[in-house]
Amino acid sequence: MISLEADVVIVGAGIAGCSAAIAAAKENKKVLIIEKSDALGGNATQSNVGTICGAYYRTFFEYPRIVGYSFSTAFLNKLTSLSVEKAPKNYHKGLYILSYEWSILQSFLEMELLANGIRIMKSSEIIRVDTKMNSINRLIITSGQESLEILPKAVIDCSGNGIVSQLAGLERIASPSYQSASQIFRVRGLLSDSEFSLNMSLKKAMSMLVKKNNWPLSFTYLSVVPGSLKNKQADFKITFPDTITDFDGTNNELYLKGRTSIETVFPFLTEEVESLRSASIENIFPKLGIRTLQRSKGKYILTESDVLSCKKMESGIAIGTWPIEEWQSDGNVSMEYFEPDDGYMIPADCLISFTLDNLYFAGKNISATTKAIASARVMGTCLQTGYAAGKIATCETSDGQKEMIALLNKELLFGNE
Ligand SMILES: Cc1cc2nc3c(=O)[nH]c(=O)nc-3n(C[C@H](O)[C@H](O)[C@H](O)COP(=O)(O)OP(=O)(O)OC[C@H]3O[C@@H](n4cnc5c(N)ncnc54)[C@H](O)[C@@H]3O)c2cc1C
Incomplete structure (x- = not known):
């Protein structure tokens, strides 16, 4: 079996995993x-x-x-320099969002990882985690037909699902049920240049079609992804009423069901909505959007009360500014806001394993309750927890780690001049 060594191994190359990898590589570590x-x-x-x-x-x-x-500022500036959208938009009640094109983000992430000398293994899945004396000493991954062994100094789980904890037999934070899943698909040939009026006509048509065809109520909330309408095309988001479980097979089934639903619903829409008369589906995106699944258990579990009270902590390594956003099975979204111009801190202990000395977490896999992760899962926060986990994982002593956390906290509060 081929054997590889790495200072920091990151599992999962989402926005959190990529941020973690870049942060660790900037500390001159060998990152995989x-x-x-x-x-x-x-x-x-x-x-x-x-x-x-x-x-x-x-x-x-x-x-x-x-x-x-x-890091977040540089990331957003570089991304916007490559994108058509140059500035954030006021979305709702003082909340700002930045639109991006998926293909630009994907090539930007690839460029950044390569520029920082990070070894990327795609189509590779972690299947086994061995531990010795409270540390992970070996990971087994499958890559194509091959199995490889990796000997890591530190591991950051950015899988969005606590996969490392699961394979190591550690407790995870599960929820009785998860927020509804949504599927995004791209439509071309639209005869509208206003997202507002397109959304209004979609809502009107879907309300009627849902009643007439006995479709799930959640379909009424079919909407345009904010900022996506341009050049006669837009991304549409449809939410499913099905319960999301921890069993992967169910979620794959849901994806197939999602495709069928979109293909069933769309022809009706083109008849009912004037601006969709000559529209067609260009692409149903490959991954069903599952908002959260199980999280890893850290030394601290972020709570709803921490979020809503904008709690500050000395070991805070990320600042969450997004409300608690939960997508219900009827398609409705509930938002719980806190004060503007404020945010809550995520302490480093939400990123550090409760059990294993060299295991860390970032992104939507941090140690948080169901309610808290409904805020902390958004990408602006994932950028920060990813970056912080990458830095913390490079420290080889507990004193070094404490110093790093203090530095991160200082930069968050006062900038890094
Ligand atoms: C429908 C929907 C709409 C959303 N809208 C927004 C929005 O508008 N704005 C916003 O900021 N956020 C939004 N979010 C939330 C946000 O997109 C995610 O929470 C965030 O991207 C999570 O990033 P991550 O890196 O933690 O995890 P992920 O993006 O889930 O990445 C995890 C990665 O780990 C990989 N992985 C999993 N298991 C293994 C394994 N065994 N071995 C190797 N790799 C593995 C996966 O393939 C994946 O690439 C939305 C989410 C959904 C589902």
Whole structure:
């Protein structure tokens, strides 16, 4: 069996995994990132969620301030320099979002990882985790027909599902049920240049069609992904009423069901909505958008009360600014806001394993309750937890780790000048 060594192994190349990899590589560490699918970006590109949320403070008065590290600012600036969208949009109640094109984000992530000397293994899946004396000493991955062994100094689980904890037999944070899944698909040939009026006509037509055809109520909330309408094409988001479980097979089934639903619903829409008369489906994105699954258990579990009270912590390594956003099975979205111009801190202990000394977490896999992760899962926050986990995982002593956490906290609060 081929054997590889790495200082930091990252599992999952979503937005959090890529941020973690870049942060660790900048500390001159040998970094390896393992990704199950054949592309980088996770939900951000494979489900094409289309907008970056949680990257700005909520504000009613001024141009929004970016939240987080200078890493987040540089990341967003570089991404916008490659994109058509150059500035964030006021989305709702003082919340700002940045639209992006999935293919640009995907190639940008690839460029950044390669520029930082990170070894990328796509179509590779972690299947076994061995531990010795409270540390991970070996990972087994399958890559194509081959099995490889990896000997890591530190592991950051950015799988969005606590896969490393699962394989190591550790407790994870499960929820009785998860938020509804949505599927995004691209439509071309639209005869509208206003997202507002397109959304109004979609809503009107779907309300009627849902009643007439006995479709799930959640289909009424079919909508345009904000900022995606351009050049006669737009991304549409449809939400499914089905319960999301921890069993992968169910979610694959749901994806197939999702495709069929879209193909069933769309012809009716083209008849009912004037601006869709000559429209067609260009693409149903490859990954069903599942908002959260199980999380890893860290030394601290972020709570709903931490989020809503904008709790500050000395060991805070990320600032969450997005409300608690939950997608119900009827397609409705509930939002629980906190004060504008404020945010809650995520302590480093949400990123550090409760049990294993060299295991860390980032992104939607951090140690948080169901309610708390409904805020902390957005990409602006994933950029920060990814970056912080990458830095913390490079420290080889507990004193070094404490110093790093203090530095990260200082940069969050005062900038890095
Ligand atoms: C429908 C939907 C709409 C959303 N809308 C927005 C939005 O508008 N704005 C926003 O900011 N956020 C949005 N989000 C949330 C956001 O997209 C995600 O929470 C965020 O992208 C998560 O990033 P991540 O890196 O933590 O995880 P993911 O993006 O899930 O990445 C995890 C990666 O790990 C890989 N992986 C999993 N298991 C293994 C394994 N065993 N071995 C190797 N690799 C593995 C996966 O293939 C994947 O690439 C939305 C989410 C959904 C589902």
